[in-house]
Amino acid sequence: MSAMAEPHSSLSTTLAGVHLTGPLVSAAGTGGTATELADVLDLADFGAVTTKSITPEPRAGNPAMRVADVPAGMLNAVGLMNMGVDSFLSGTVPSLEGHGTTFIGSVAGHSIEDYVRVAAAFDAVESLPLIELNLSCPNSSTGRRFTDGPDELAEVVGEVRKAVVRSRILVKLPLLFETAVPMAAAAIEAGADGLTMINTVPALSIDVEDRTSRLGFGHGGLSGPAVHLPALSMVQRVYAGVARDAGVPIVGLGGVRRWEQAAAFVLAGATAIGIGTTLYHDHRAPRRINRGLARWVRAQGCSRLDELVGQVRLPS
Numbered sequence: 304m305s306a307m308a309e310p311h312s313s314l315s316t317t318l319a320g321v322h323l324t325g326p327l328v329s330a331a332g333t334g335g336t337a338t339e340l341a342d343v344l345d346l347a348d349f350g351a352v353t354t355k356s357i358t359p360e361p362r363a364g365n366p367a368m369r370v371a372d373v374p375a376g377m378l379n380a381v382g383l384m385n386m387g388v389d390s391f392l393s394g395t396v397p398s399l400e401g402h403g404t405t406f407i408g409s410v411a412g413h414s415i416e417d418y419v420r421v422a423a424a425f426d427a428v429e430s431l432p433l434i435e436l437n438l439s440c441p442n443s444s445t446g447r448r449f450t451d452g453p454d455e456l457a458e459v460v461g462e463v464r465k466a467v468v469r470s471r472i473l474v475k476l477p478l479l480f481e482t483a484v485p486m487a488a489a490a491i492e493a494g495a496d497g498l499t500m501i502n503t504v505p506a507l508s509i510d511v512e513d514r515t516s517r518l519g520f521g522h523g524g525l526s527g528p529a530v531h532l533p534a535l536s537m538v539q540r541v542y543a544g545v546a547r548d549a550g551v552p553i554v555g556l557g558g559v560r561r562w563e564q565a566a567a568f569v570l571a572g573a574t575a576i577g578i579g580t581t582l583y584h585d586h587r588a589p590r591r592i593n594r595g596l597a598r599w600v601r602a603q604g605c606s607r608l609d610e611l612v613g614q615v616r617l618p619s
């Protein structure tokens with residue numbers, strides 16, 4: 304870790320029992336497989352770096368175009384393009400040491416067995432103290448997504464829980480409205496140690512001249528500024544509705560570009576803050592956001608960021 308990246312001590316935190324030097328977390332899939340962002344920024348600016356979602360087998364991903372610029376955000380249908388767990392373990396895991404940050408292994412698949420297999424493999428890797436379940440994938444045996452209902456969610460989380468003995472499990476949720484609290488409760492009940500929210504939001508962009516989708520896959524997932532306020536609302540509802548009393552931390556993720564949005568996630572109930580799309584165009588954002596948060600903590604009369612978690616005042 305370089306001296307310049309020395310984290311602000313008021314910002315260190317504990318996520319699901321794992322000490323992080325800072326509250327910022329790079330989002331799954333937005334920084335290569337694991338360490339590629341080190342080419343353009345200091346990974347120590349992140350308390351944790353999330354890997355690309357890894358499946359049991361290698362996956363080629365979706366046809367081009369895979370990403371499109373849209374007003375207030377980015378649309379992507381990358382598909383679960385990744386090298387597969389065996390190559391990840393032999394090729395990537397050895398490179399995780401010495402970056403001054405903590406790594407979160409992101410797991411994906413198309414069956415409960417897929418999740419169990421990758422999570423169990425990650426559990427054996429000391430440099431992956433946290434595992435994140437990316438559950439927004441269709442279950443090939445039912446055609447439903449693992450996040451379609453509390454029963455599907457509880458089943459996959461429960462099976463992973465049984466297979467994982469060392470790592471802490473973060474469950475990543477999509478944007479949910481009325482069902483946000485019961486779904487979060489189901490994840491916690493089944494053994495989640497933390498919750499990450501949100502994933503991209505289903506979206507479609509149409510080129511009206513061509514009458515085609517702007518993405519090769521058709522529909523895609525929206526990220527960036529457009530999703531920030533809905534994500535913030537969900538974090539606050541889940542924090543107040545179940546996570547605070549259960550003592551389960553939240554990683555607030557969606558559309559963060561500036562420290563003010565990170566601070567808003569903290570006030571809404573987030574212990575850590577994810578950054579994804581912003582990393583594509585603003586590599587200095589993590590360092591700037593850390594600096595802004597540290598100043599904000601002092602201006603609020605606090606000595607630690609943790610003191611401000613969930614402290615938004617809303618009408619009852």
Ligand SMILES: Cc1cc2nc3c(=O)[nH]c(=O)nc-3n(C[C@H](O)[C@H](O)[C@H](O)COP(=O)(O)O)c2cc1C
Nearest residue numbers: 330331332356437501502526527557558578579580
């Ligand atoms: C190009 C791209 C690839 C992504 N790949 C993954 C992935 O592999 N696994 C996952 O859980 N989320 C993935 N995401 C979702 C992000 O982790 C994040 O949940 C979402 O982009 C919202 O955060 P943001 O607005 O800060 O980008 C991806 C997002 C983008 C833009």
